[in-house]
Amino acid sequence: MNTRSIMIVGVGGQGTLLASRLLGHVLIEQGYDVKVSEVHGMSQRGGSVVTYVRYGDRVHSPIVDEGEADVILSFEILESARWISYLREGGMLVTNTQKTWPMPVITGAVPYPENIAEKLGAMANVTAVDALKLAEEAGSAKAVNVVLIGVLSRKMDIPEEAWLAAIDAVVPAKFLELNRRAFALGRNA
Amino acid sequence: MKKLMLGNQAVARGLWEAGCRFVSSYPGTPSTEITEQAALYDEIYAEWAPNEKVAAESAIGASLAGARAFCAMKHVGMNVAADPIFTASYTGVNGGLVVCVADDPGMHSSQNEQDSRHYAIGAKLAMLEPSDSQECCDFAKAAFDLSERFDTPVMLRTCTRVAHSQSMVELYERDERPLKPYEKNPRKYVAAPANAVARHIAVEERMEALRAFAETTDLNRVEMGDTDVGFVTSGTCYQYVKEAFPAASVLKLGLVNPLPVQKIADFAAKVKKLVVVEELDGVIENHLRAHGIRVDAGKDRFDPKGELSQNRIRAAMGAAVPASLKYDEAVPGRPPVMCPGCPHRGLFTVLSKLKLTVLGDIGCYTLGSGAPLQAIDSVVCMGASVGMTHGFTKVLGPDAARRTVGVIGDSTFMHSGMTGIVNLVYNRSIGTVLVLDNSITGMTGHQQNPTTGLTLQNEPTTAIRIEDFCRGVGVKRVRVVDPQDMAATEAAILEELASDEPSVIIVRRPCALLKYVKAKPALSVDPEKCKGCRSCMKIGCPAIRFTDKKASIDATLCVGCGLCEQMCKFGAFVNPSKAKEAE
Ligand SMILES: Cc1ncc(C[n+]2csc(CCOP(=O)(O)OP(=O)(O)O)c2C)c(N)n1
Numbered sequence: 001m002n003t004r005s006i007m008i009v010g011v012g013g014q015g016t017l018l019a020s021r022l023l024g025h026v027l028i029e030q031g032y033d034v035k036v037s038e039v040h041g042m043s044q045r046g047g048s049v050v051t052y053v054r055y056g057d058r059v060h061s062p063i064v065d066e067g068e069a070d071v072i073l074s075f076e077i078l079e080s081a082r083w084i085s086y087l088r089e090g091g092m093l094v095t096n097t098q099k100t101w102p103m104p105v106i107t108g109a110v111p112y113p114e115n116i117a118e119k120l121g122a123m124a125n126v127t128a129v130d131a132l133k134l135a136e137e138a139g140s141a142k143a144v145n146v147v148l149i150g151v152l153s154r155k156m157d158i159p160e161e162a163w164l165a166a167i168d169a170v171v172p173a174k175f176l177e178l179n180r181r182a183f184a185l186g187r188n189a
Numbered sequence: 190m191k192k193l194m195l196g197n198q199a200v201a202r203g204l205w206e207a208g209c210r211f212v213s214s215y216p217g218t219p220s221t222e223i224t225e226q227a228a229l230y231d232e233i234y235a236e237w238a239p240n241e242k243v244a245a246e247s248a249i250g251a252s253l254a255g256a257r258a259f260c261a262m263k264h265v266g267m268n269v270a271a272d273p274i275f276t277a278s279y280t281g282v283n284g285g286l287v288v289c290v291a292d293d294p295g296m297h298s299s300q301n302e303q304d305s306r307h308y309a310i311g312a313k314l315a316m317l318e319p320s321d322s323q324e325c326c327d328f329a330k331a332a333f334d335l336s337e338r339f340d341t342p343v344m345l346r347t348c349t350r351v352a353h354s355q356s357m358v359e360l361y362e363r364d365e366r367p368l369k370p371y372e373k374n375p376r377k378y379v380a381a382p383a384n385a386v387a388r389h390i391a392v393e394e395r396m397e398a399l400r401a402f403a404e405t406t407d408l409n410r411v412e413m414g415d416t417d418v419g420f421v422t423s424g425t426c427y428q429y430v431k432e433a434f435p436a437a438s439v440l441k442l443g444l445v446n447p448l449p450v451q452k453i454a455d456f457a458a459k460v461k462k463l464v465v466v467e468e469l470d471g472v473i474e475n476h477l478r479a480h481g482i483r484v485d486a487g488k489d490r491f492d493p494k495g496e497l498s499q500n501r502i503r504a505a506m507g508a509a510v511p512a513s514l515k516y517d518e519a520v521p522g523r524p525p526v527m528c529p530g531c532p533h534r535g536l537f538t539v540l541s542k543l544k545l546t547v548l549g550d551i552g553c554y555t556l557g558s559g560a561p562l563q564a565i566d567s568v569v570c571m572g573a574s575v576g577m578t579h580g581f582t583k584v585l586g587p588d589a590a591r592r593t594v595g596v597i598g599d600s601t602f603m604h605s606g607m608t609g610i611v612n613l614v615y616n617r618s619i620g621t622v623l624v625l626d627n628s629i630t631g632m633t634g635h636q637q638n639p640t641t642g643l644t645l646q647n648e649p650t651t652a653i654r655i656e657d658f659c660r661g662v663g664v665k666r667v668r669v670v671d672p673q674d675m676a677a678t679e680a681a682i683l684e685e686l687a688s689d690e691p692s693v694i695i696v697r698r699p700c701a702l703l704k705y706v707k708a709k710p711a712l713s714v715d716p717e718k719c720k721g722c723r724s725c726m727k728i729g730c731p732a733i734r735f736t737d738k739k740a741s742i743d744a745t746l747c748v749g750c751g752l753c754e755q756m757c758k759f760g761a762f763v764n765p766s767k768a769k770e771a772e
Binding site for chain 2: 011012013024025028033034035036037038039040045046047048059060061062063065066067068078079081082084085086087088089100101102103104105106107108109110112113119120123124132141
């Protein structure tokens with residue numbers, strides 16, 4: 001299979017790294033060659049963060065370039081706008097509708113753009129969900145990452161058991177129930 | 190067995206498989222996880238040193254004692270460690286010695302993007318450059334073999350995309366190595382002039398032998414394909430080239446110093462055009478040109494600034510890049526910011542209010558330079574705040590000294606701030622230095638340091654007290670403040686600035702992300718009382734928003750630190766913790 005590319009984008013502190021670990025785990029269990037590339041350090045302090053997940057028979061580049069992503073999984077709606085140029089023609093955006101104000105908006109230097117989901121919807125194939133609401137329903141705002149993995153799981157041709165097995169393998173035992181609920185809510189959203 | 194591993198984790202695995210026993214490093218993105226991962230193996234003794242120079246010297250000592258030894262650092266760490274490493278090149282090794290340097294093209298988390306290959310050339314050391322996690326593991330092992338075979342320290346160069354990408358690694362058993370016996374040999378190990386003259390001859394002979402080795406080793410490999418273009422490349426660029434031009438011929442270099450000039454010349458003869466693809470400087474290209482090898486494209490097409498990628502290579506070669514969507518509105522940037530509850534925020538709010546000249550340093554507190562606080566005037570390298578405070582105030586005199594402070598974190602103070610303090614005392618400075626002690630090495634993701642009382646393995650050890658150090662070297666004015674109390678912090682700073690001798694203020698409160706620091710309930714804003722004056726917005730807290738002319742708090746982000754409350758003249762903030770105390 002040709003290499004496929006998924007980007008996970010969000011705000012430092014939102015738990016994107018757990019999402020990429022889950023995804024990496026699932027893809028390896030499906031027998032793919034996998035590369036997952038993330039940036040640690042500075043940007044984790046509330047900055048814009050991106051993780052690249054690539055899989056196929058033989059993956060070379062660890063990064064995804066503009067116009068290459070088959071799927072973008074976005075944790076925050078402004079980040080969807082920021083990274084949309086990375087989506088390939090016919091690709092799919094799965095996005096949280098949550099808004100987290102960046103510092104230039106907080107200081108009043110610029111406004112937070114309006115109607116991003118609608119505008120993106122006119123440009124590309126977009127699935128938008130309120131993952132924060134679902135995470136709170138599952139029991140914790142921190143479970144946004146697993147809710148979004150649940151939403152993504154519906155769009156990929158991989159059996160549900162494989163996702164559940166990855167959650168069992170990657171998530172610490174005491175958060176397992178919470179994350180299973182979060183996954184189910186995302187998957188059925 | 191195969192496992193998905195981060196490049197850094199794979200380097201650590203390679204160390205373990207190679208029988209390495211000793212690792213000493215100072216953290217620095219993107220190298221940090223190597224040492225954290227190495228510490229998880231029982232057979233490896235691993236530690237955080239106070240800086241890269243001490244780490245390298247410790248590893249040199251361990252090698253002399255007969256162990257396979259290692260240290261890791263980010264690219265700028267090599268500037269600090271260069272002194273011992275340049276001379277260890279002359280002394281050679283006993284047990285194998287490997288130094289990993291992690292470059293950061295694109296400056297994801299660095300203050301410059303220097304190219305470490307210049308160090309390998311300058312110090313006359315072999316340098317290996319892996320292109321994925323498997324090679325991180327394999328090359329770490331190969332580096333130890335080369336080190337012992339050629340009696341030399343060996344450098345392992347990674348970059349952000351190799352260090353922080355996960356890919357599959359085949360796991361092997363550890364090759365346990367007995368300690369090599371230590372024998373006294375001053376002619377080799379005492380780098381005094383008489384001995385060093387002879388050792389320099391050994392170094393040049395070794396380079397000759399390594400050059401011959403480079404021509405035949407399978408670390409450098411030719412993948413013949415289409416012969417219209419032949420790429421010479423290494424590291425992560427190799428992966429980009431394979432992605433962009435899967436059918437092309439490629440000479441992949443694993444050993445990037447010294448270069449196999451003849452092998453490259455033979456390759457060049459087989460292809461119509463020779464293209465050198467390397468990030469940062471044109472090191473390979475210049476070397477080939479100096480040897481009269483025709484290079485058809487290099488740095489004239491590939492930017493020496495920032496990272497390369499498959500699209501950049503496609504574009505530079507005149508090939509099509511994929512079409513991409515454009516969001517047609519400006520998207521506000523999202524720079525990193527101090528976390529909610531960050532103890533640095535209170536201090537920088539005070540510094541910003543006092544409009545002082547602030548000579549900064551490197552750490553989370555560098556974020557005090559961003560809007561809205563904008564409270565930092567300079568940042569150069571770790572430790573520079575103290576030296577620069579001295580030079581700046583010497584030149585501009587006492588009046589300027591009363592409006593100038595240096596700020597430095599606890600880990601940075603231990604790294605290279607201490608000698609600067611000695612200089613303040615010795616050279617009769619009147620400068621004021623603030624040590625921002627958040628009880629951890631924050632920026633690089635929470636490593637212990639000599640002030641925290643814990644080792645890399647979280648075992649208890651002596652905690653070095655910054656105030657005792659400063660008093661011990663003769664600073665008479667040393668005091669401790671809590672940045673949470675902004676009024677007291679301001680008063681302390683004004684008092685110390687007024688004094689005519691060097692002072693150190695330790696601004697102490699633990700990082701809000703430490704496990705033992707418990708978040709308090711979120712504050713809220715009483716919209717009746719909020720007058721919309723925006724005072725609370727001055728602290729640059731990500732949890733405060735301003736909509737419809739009123740402040741409000743994002744309860745999912747607020748950790749209840751209460752700084753905003755201290756800013757408000759109208760008592761508009763409702764603080765549940767205070768209400769409880771009052772009960
Ligand atoms: C020579 C060098 N080594 C390592 C680094 C990476 N680095 C940047 S900041 C920092 C430590 C910061 O810790 P501290 O001074 O305690 O400040 P904090 O981030 O906790 O506020 C490190 C290790 C560097 N920039 N330069």
